Amino acid sequence: AVGCAEGDDLAALELDIGRIIAIEPAEQCWSNAVAGIPAEFRKPALDGRIDQPDASVDLVIVLNALHHIANVESVVAEFGRILRPGGKMLLREPTYSMGDFRQPRQGMTRYERGIPVKLMRRLILCAGLNVDRIVYRNTPGLPELAGKLGIIAFNNPHLVRMDRIVSSVSRFNDRYWRARLWQKLAPRWAVYLASK
Numbered sequence: 001a002v003g004c005a006e007g008d009d010l011a012a013l014e015l016d017i018g019r020i021i022a023i024e025p026a027e028q029c030w031s032n033a034v035a036g037i038p039a040e041f042r043k044p045a046l047d048g049r050i051d052q053p054d055a056s057v058d059l060v061i062v063l064n065a066l067h068h069i070a071n072v073e074s075v076v077a078e079f080g081r082i083l084r085p086g087g088k089m090l091l092r093e094p095t096y097s098m099g100d101f102r103q104p105r106q107g108m109t110r111y112e113r114g115i116p117v118k119l120m121r122r123l124i125l126c127a128g129l130n131v132d133r134i135v136y137r138n139t140p141g142l143p144e145l146a147g148k149l150g151i152i153a154f155n156n157p158h159l160v161r162m163d164r165i166v167s168s169v170s171r172f173n174d175r176y177w178r179a180r181l182w183q184k185l186a187p188r189w190a191v192y193l194a195s196k
Contacts, residue, residue: 002044002075003065007034010061017059023050048074052082060089064189067093067114073123080127083196089129091192092137093120097177116176117190129194136167136174136187 002023004010010020011034020039024030030041042051048071060079066072079089094114117134124131142163146153153159173186 001034002060002062003068004034004061004063005029006031007039009063010037011035013061021052021057047071048078050075050078050082054081055084055087057082058084058087060087060091062090063092064094066091067098067112072115073126076120076123077127080124080129080196083129085196087196089124089192089194089196091120091124091194092189093192094188095120095136095174095176095190096186096188114176114188117174120190120192124192124194129196131192131194133193135164135191135193136171136189137163137191138188139163139166139170139186140184140188142166 001007001010001020004020004022004024005026006029007020007022015035015037017037020034020037022030022034022039022041023044024041025044027041027043031039033039045051048069060083062079066075069075083089095117096114098112098114121131121134142159143153146156146159151159153163167187170186173183175183175186178184178186
């Protein structure tokens with residue numbers, strides 16, 4: 001699990017696995033277990049290398065972490081290296097620019113930016129993995145409306161289904177730069193399932 005913090009996103013997946021190796025820079029998030037699963041936390045290397053032998057893990061999970069780092073290509077290549085044959089990778093990332101990163105943006109780190117679907121797909125393939133499925137999610141409007149009503153959108157199965165439909169319909173509008181209002185009506189995330 002890469003960039004998993006305390007593992008809240010992992011807990012929601014209800015994983016049935018024996019052990020988690022968590023690559024997480026924030027030591028204040030480290031613990032001996034994540035969602036009741038024994039965990040070993042490690043700091044990431046600046047060059048993207050993961051301290052793990054070749055073909056030694058069954059599952060790589062990265063949820064909204066890659067867009068915070070500079071060397072995405074190197075890190076994705078490491079996922080391909082450490083996955084066993086038959087192993088799976090679950091990856092979720094924003095797909096758009098997330099605003100003009102030359103200016104301060106409220107709630108974001110200085111250079112935070114999404115990763116276009118075409119680029120992410122190419123990086124996954126170059127890492128020696130197959131892209132089994134890409135699912136689009138989080139079209140603007142629904143999560144914000146749910147929040148105003150006091151509902152956590154992605155904890156509600158009806159809203160998740162609604163988002164899936166709206167994201168599928170609006171994905172034709174997916175583009176990296178979304179300067180105009182009509183360009184913003186497109187999914188903000190892509191979820192990738194890949195295998196080795």
